[in-house]
Amino acid sequence: MSALGEKINQWWQLLVAFREKQIRKREEQIYHPFWVMVYKEIADHVRSWRFLIMGALILLTCMGSLYTAVQAMTSQSDQAASATSPGFFFLQLFTSSNGTLPPFHAFVAFLGPLLGISLGFDAINSEQHGRTLARLMAQPIHRDDIINAKFVAALVVISVMFFALTFLVMGTGLLVIGIPPTPGEFLRVMCYFLITVIYVAFWLNLSILFSVLFRQAATSALTSIAVWLFFTVFFQIILNLISSAIVPSPDMAPADQVIRAQHLVMNLSRLSPGQLFSDITTVLLRPTIRTFRPLTLSQVVGAIPNPLPLGQSLLIVWPQITGLVAVTTVCFALSYVSFMRREIR
Amino acid sequence: MLAYVFYPIGILWMMMSGLKADTVAKATDTIHTRATIRLYTPYTKISVHPGQSITYNVDVTNNSKVTQNVDLWVTGLSPAWNYSLKSGSWDIRQIAVLPGQKESVTLQVTVPLRINKGAYRFYLHAGNGTTLPLTVIVAERGIYKTAFTTDQPNLEGAANSTFTFNTTLQNATADTQLYALNAEVPPGWDLAFKANGYKQVASILVNPNSTQNLTIEVHPPDQVPAGKYRIPVIASSGSTGAELDLEVVITGNYGMSLSTPSGLLSTDVTAGSEKSLKLTVTNTGSASLKKIQFSATTPTNWDVTFDPKTIDELPAGKTAEVKALIKSDKHAIAGDYLVTIRANTTETSAKADFRVTVKTPVLWGWLGILIILVALGSIYYLFRKYGRR
Numbered sequence: 001m002s003a004l005g006e007k008i009n010q011w012w013q014l015l016v017a018f019r020e021k022q023i024r025k026r027e028e029q030i031y032h033p034f035w036v037m038v039y040k041e042i043a044d045h046v047r048s049w050r051f052l053i054m055g056a057l058i059l060l061t062c063m064g065s066l067y068t069a070v071q072a073m074t075s076q077s078d079q080a081a082s083a084t085s086p087g088f089f090f091l092q093l094f095t096s097s098n099g100t101l102p103p104f105h106a107f108v109a110f111l112g113p114l115l116g117i118s119l120g121f122d123a124i125n126s127e128q129h130g131r132t133l134a135r136l137m138a139q140p141i142h143r144d145d146i147i148n149a150k151f152v153a154a155l156v157v158i159s160v161m162f163f164a165l166t167f168l169v170m171g172t173g174l175l176v177i178g179i180p181p182t183p184g185e186f187l188r189v190m191c192y193f194l195i196t197v198i199y200v201a202f203w204l205n206l207s208i209l210f211s212v213l214f215r216q217a218a219t220s221a222l223t224s225i226a227v228w229l230f231f232t233v234f235f236q237i238i239l240n241l242i243s244s245a246i247v248p249s250p251d252m253a254p255a256d257q258v259i260r261a262q263h264l265v266m267n268l269s270r271l272s273p274g275q276l277f278s279d280i281t282t283v284l285l286r287p288t289i290r291t292f293r294p295l296t297l298s299q300v301v302g303a304i305p306n307p308l309p310l311g312q313s314l315l316i317v318w319p320q321i322t323g324l325v326a327v328t329t330v331c332f333a334l335s336y337v338s339f340m341r342r343e344i345r
Numbered sequence: 346m347l348a349y350v351f352y353p354i355g356i357l358w359m360m361m362s363g364l365k366a367d368t369v370a371k372a373t374d375t376i377h378t379r380a381t382i383r384l385y386t387p388y389t390k391i392s393v394h395p396g397q398s399i400t401y402n403v404d405v406t407n408n409s410k411v412t413q414n415v416d417l418w419v420t421g422l423s424p425a426w427n428y429s430l431k432s433g434s435w436d437i438r439q440i441a442v443l444p445g446q447k448e449s450v451t452l453q454v455t456v457p458l459r460i461n462k463g464a465y466r467f468y469l470h471a472g473n474g475t476t477l478p479l480t481v482i483v484a485e486r487g488i489y490k491t492a493f494t495t496d497q498p499n500l501e502g503a504a505n506s507t508f509t510f511n512t513t514l515q516n517a518t519a520d521t522q523l524y525a526l527n528a529e530v531p532p533g534w535d536l537a538f539k540a541n542g543y544k545q546v547a548s549i550l551v552n553p554n555s556t557q558n559l560t561i562e563v564h565p566p567d568q569v570p571a572g573k574y575r576i577p578v579i580a581s582s583g584s585t586g587a588e589l590d591l592e593v594v595i596t597g598n599y600g601m602s603l604s605t606p607s608g609l610l611s612t613d614v615t616a617g618s619e620k621s622l623k624l625t626v627t628n629t630g631s632a633s634l635k636k637i638q639f640s641a642t643t644p645t646n647w648d649v650t651f652d653p654k655t656i657d658e659l660p661a662g663k664t665a666e667v668k669a670l671i672k673s674d675k676h677a678i679a680g681d682y683l684v685t686i687r688a689n690t691t692e693t694s695a696k697a698d699f700r701v702t703v704k705t706p707v708l709w710g711w712l713g714i715l716i717i718l719v720a721l722g723s724i725y726y727l728f729r730k731y732g733r734r
Contacts, residue, residue: 302644
């Protein structure tokens with residue numbers, strides 16, 4: 001008994017020594033100032049109330065939607081399997097719902113932008129407001145490192161959070177439905193995770209841009225929210241108005257004219273980053289979707305309704321992915337330029 | 346008158362010597378009947394087949410003034426012939442006829458089955474003097490055995506057709522025969538005997554001197570080579586039997602299969618572009634195929650062309666290669682489509698279903714990557730321009 005206790009004690013001593021060595025090593029190591037700022041920013045974010053609240057909100061709603069998805073799958077699994085694609089049980093965790101709550105991907109599309117905005121709207125102007133920016137600039141650091149660190153830190157937080165959330169959903173789903181994902185499904189979920197991070201990064205960049213442009217944190221926050229509201233609510237209303245104006249009645253006009261008009265409306269709707277994101281997630285999580293265009297009967301003749309490989313699904317939404325990445329990059333570039341050319345003092 | 350004179354004397358003589366009296370009485374009867382009894386039947390010379398039975402209706406007429414008791418018997422028939430005398434459902438030997446009346450007697454004669462061709466004469470006797478000569482001409486020689494015949498012993502057709510022979514089994518013996526039916530067919534052939542409303546049978550009961558129609562159906566195997574095939578069919582019972590030779594002439598069969606050299610029936614094509622596909626056509630039949638034409642059922646706006654367009658002749662067992670050029674629709678959506686390719690001749694056809702996976706052209710994908718690279722490049726340019734200040 002005492003021999004065992006001694007052994008455990010010995011191991012414990014070793015563990016403590018190792019840990020102390022690690023801490024000493026970290027303290028001794030000289031980091032690049034950029035990474036110091038990133039660590040500091042991450043620490044600030046993780047401990048801030050608004051991140052905790054947003055994180056808890058997203059976690060709760062996503063768990064709720066996961067629960068409804070699992071319920072929907074277990075109660076009407078036959079129907080669900082025949083209605084969507086057979087053999088893609090795992091992806092249904094992210095898309096199916098029994099109607100009481102929206103599915104997982106809808107919640108992410110709705111709350112993701114809010115998270116991005118909340119992490120970025122006071123990135124620069126609060127520093128300016130608290131007069132810490134000038135003090136920061138007095139340190140021997142590059143000026144662009146500040147905005148880069150702000151962006152990277154928020155991106156790391158977002159990535160970690162969605163990574164954790166995705167795996168939480170996958171793990172819970174694995175426990176409940178007991179069917180492991182196929183490699184194809186796993187890759188699709190990983191692509192979905194990456195696209196989500198890019199989408200949230202777009203809103204983060206937008207809010208950082210506003211935080212550079214506006215001196216008041218409240219103004220930039222409200223502007224960001226306004227843009228988000230515009231794209232989620234009003235843009236759809238405007239689109240409906242446009243489509244009722246230009247799309248002729250299918251009873252009166254020739255079919256190709258109707259299709260052309262609808263195509264135009266569809267392309268207009270893709271001006272909204274939210275629409276781009278929902279297009280991408282729909283195709284990624286539903287492998288049976290083969291196209292976005294209005295289908296003519298001649299395209300369907302002879303088609304075998306079976307799922308697409310991941311590469312082909314990605315090719316379908318490649319324009320959307322390009323657009324999303326491009327708009328995110330452009331937002332970052334704008335905020336970068338405006339920060340660099342700005343008089344700070 | 347004479348009878349009246351001799352009658353008392355006869356009685357006297359009878360009384361003197363009892364034994365002789367009967368003979369005397371018979372003698373007097375004979376004298377009387379010779380003139381008074383007449384036999385008549387209209388058909389006195391009949392031509393028949395062996396085994397047939399003849400019915401004579403004979404009228405026995407009494408022309409005398411007294412009732413006559415007439416003995417009836419037949420002579421001149423060999424023991425193989427059966428006969429019977431009947432009247433009013435009774436088998437009779439003697440018949441009584443009232444004066445001036447006539448009675449009907451039926452004489453039934455059965456011609457034996459084993460008999461030579463020729464004329465046979467026999468007599469029906471009535472009383473002592475009257476005879477009715479009857480002649481039976483046997484038109485053919487009686488065989489006394491089984492005959493298995495068909496009108497058409499030779500049939501011709503393709504290997505996948507059914508050959509139906511209509512045959513007749515005749516039992517020309519005096520007994521009921523149970524015939525076992527057998528046929529010697531080459532391996533793989535199928536032969537069925539059918540009788541009595543197309544019921545398949547293995548043996549059949551035929552009554553004496555009757556016939557039974559048999560239908561023989563022959564199914565050759567599909568892969569049988571062209572040629573002449575002799576099929577002996579035997580009907581045998583314990584005592585008798587007959588054999589019939591049937592002949593089937595196979596002109597060959599037609600079969601074709603369509604595939605690819607590797608057997609893989611799927612391919613992929615980029616939307617709007619072409620894909621060349623190698624097909625193999627194999628003649629699986631035993632006759633050569635002529636003028637094989639190719640066609641395809643495709644989704645709308647797709648096109649399949651073949652090189653060569655037709656194959657003029659493909660000998661049995663040989664394989665030919667054809668190139669198919671599948672051109673997909675520019676607007677085909679990504680995913681799987683079904684393209685059915687057919688090879689047709691007038692005799693047979695073959696088809697193959699191809700699963701064609703349509704891929705989106707990658708051009709736009711590269712353009713997208715280019716746009717992303719430009720965006721990232723601009724960021725790098727900004728870093729270089731504004732950074733490190």
